[in-house]
Amino acid sequence: MRKKMSSITFVAMVGVVGALVFASNYLYVPLPAIAGTTPRIHMGNIMCLLAGLILGPIPGGIAAGVGSLFFDLTNPLYVSSAPFTLVFKFLMAFVCGSIAWGRGMEAKSFKRNIVAGILGQLTYIILYLGKDLATNLFFNRVEVQTALFSLAQKAVTSTINGIIAVVFAVPLSFALRKGLEQANLHGLRDIH
Numbered sequence: 743m744r745k746k747m748s749s750i751t752f753v754a755m756v757g758v759v760g761a762l763v764f765a766s767n768y769l770y771v772p773l774p775a776i777a778g779t780t781p782r783i784h785m786g787n788i789m790c791l792l793a794g795l796i797l798g799p800i801p802g803g804i805a806a807g808v809g810s811l812f813f814d815l816t817n818p819l820y821v822s823s824a825p826f827t828l829v830f831k832f833l834m835a836f837v838c839g840s841i842a843w844g845r846g847m848e849a850k851s852f853k854r855n856i857v858a859g860i861l862g863q864l865t866y867i868i869l870y871l872g873k874d875l876a877t878n879l880f881f882n883r884v885e886v887q888t889a890l891f892s893l894a895q896k897a898v899t900s901t902i903n904g905i906i907a908v909v910f911a912v913p914l915s916f917a918l919r920k921g922l923e924q925a926n927l928h929g930l931r932d933i934h
Contacts, residue, residue: 762789787834793809811828841857
């Protein structure tokens with residue numbers, strides 16, 4: 743019989759995962775700037791997907807959104823997009839967690855977790871690129887050709903980030919799950 747995890751332990755886990763999301767955004771490789779953007783390949787999306795896979799949709803979304811929000815608030819380049827990041831990263835982990843944990847699967851199916859990771863990433867990429875295009879066209883009044891060039895660059899970078907995130911997050915979630923079970927922290931189903 744599984745022991746139910748205490749709410750305090752669960753909140754602490756959400757906080758720790760949120761802190762890992764925050765810290766992992768500092769692990770990145772900058773790419774050459776084009777059209778005024780500062781693209782980078784970063785590890786933040788790995789932790790956002792892991793949040794959904796390990797904690798489930800809502801707590802994972804909270805950890806991913808809040809951790810990413812605090813990263814944006816500490817970097818002058820991203821402060822203005824912090825509210826969008828909160829929502830977009832929440833939705834990335836929420837979609838991933840909803841699919842992985844859906845129908846009682848509890849994120850135990852490798853194939854389902856891959857699909858969950860891919861759809862979580864696609865959710866984020868669509869939202870991020872849509873916001874970027876709308877901002878450039880309607881608020882920054884950038885020419886359409888320049889806005890589309892910037893969008894193409896960000897689409898490539900986001901796709902690379904997404905592939906890296908799925909490739910690493912899914913296997914890592916199984917390794918972490920074993921550790922959580924050994925530490926008797928596997929009662930996540932009982933909380934959400």
